[in-house]
Amino acid sequence: MARQALRERVESERFELVPLNKWRTFRLTYPWTRDNEFIASFSGSGAPRSPSKWYREMVRPNNRTRFVHAIVPRGGSVPIGVHTMSMYGYRSCRIGIGIHDRSWWGKGVVQEVRVRLIDHIFEHSDIERLHAQVVGRNLPSVFNYQKLGFAHVGTLHRSKFDPVTGQVHDMLIFEMFRDEWMRRKAQRNG
Numbered sequence: 001m002a003r004q005a006l007r008e009r010v011e012s013e014r015f016e017l018v019p020l021n022k023w024r025t026f027r028l029t030y031p032w033t034r035d036n037e038f039i040a041s042f043s044g045s046g047a048p049r050s051p052s053k054w055y056r057e058m059v060r061p062n063n064r065t066r067f068v069h070a071i072v073p074r075g076g077s078v079p080i081g082v083h084t085m086s087m088y089g090y091r092s093c094r095i096g097i098g099i100h101d102r103s104w105w106g107k108g109v110v111q112e113v114r115v116r117l118i119d120h121i122f123e124h125s126d127i128e129r130l131h132a133q134v135v136g137r138n139l140p141s142v143f144n145y146q147k148l149g150f151a152h153v154g155t156l157h158r159s160k161f162d163p164v165t166g167q168v169h170d171m172l173i174f175e176m177f178r179d180e181w182m183r184r185k186a187q188r189n190g
Contacts, residue, residue: 004124005123005124006067006085006124007019010069010116010120011074012113012116014073014074014112015072015109017070017071018072019063019069020069021063022061025059025068026051026060029054032100038098038100040165041138044135047162047163059084065087065088066084069082071083081097081100081104081113082098083097087125087127091127091129092128092129093130094131094132095121095130097110097113111144115148122178122181129175129177130175130176130177130181131176132145132150132173132174132175133173133174134171135169136155136171149176149180150174150175150176154172156172159171
């Protein structure tokens with residue numbers, strides 16, 4: 001199945017999800033690395049990043065197997081966050097999201113964007129499995145995955161060190177299969 005549609009603009013009820021290339025992704029997200037609280041929850045470490053270090057660490061979209069969408073409120077022009085998709089292995093896709101604009105925290109952005117993009121992934125690709133790794137202390141993300149029906153399938157104990165705080169964190173692994181998502185979608189739509 002062709003994945004060209006995954007690099008197109010997608011709309012949800014309140015947001016436009018605008019595809020980015022690697023340079024636009026870098027220009028948008030590098031300033032966010034100076035926000036220790038955000039970057040620690042997004043990547044597991046609040047350590048400072050040089051431009052070259054961030055470029056190597058970030059998801060660099062190639063519009064074939066890696067995609068990044070800016071999350072822009074409808075009627076606006078300034079992105080409030082990004083959603084990432086990285087496809088690999090046998091029909092698997094790792095997803096991630098970061099909302100940098102704190103005025104949108106706790107307002108259902110992650111849920112709305114994830115539902116729309118998960119539907120988009122399954123409609124326009126042969127992906128069978130979605131998965132994500134979450135820093136164990138990022139409880140809003142943990143609860144979000146659980147609310148969407150993702151299964152907690154493993155914990156990488158003491159696998160992430162934050163040199164800023166000196167703390168060691170667990171990484172939690174969540175996954176969802178296409179058939180589970182479609183079953184839940186049918187139940188939601190009644």
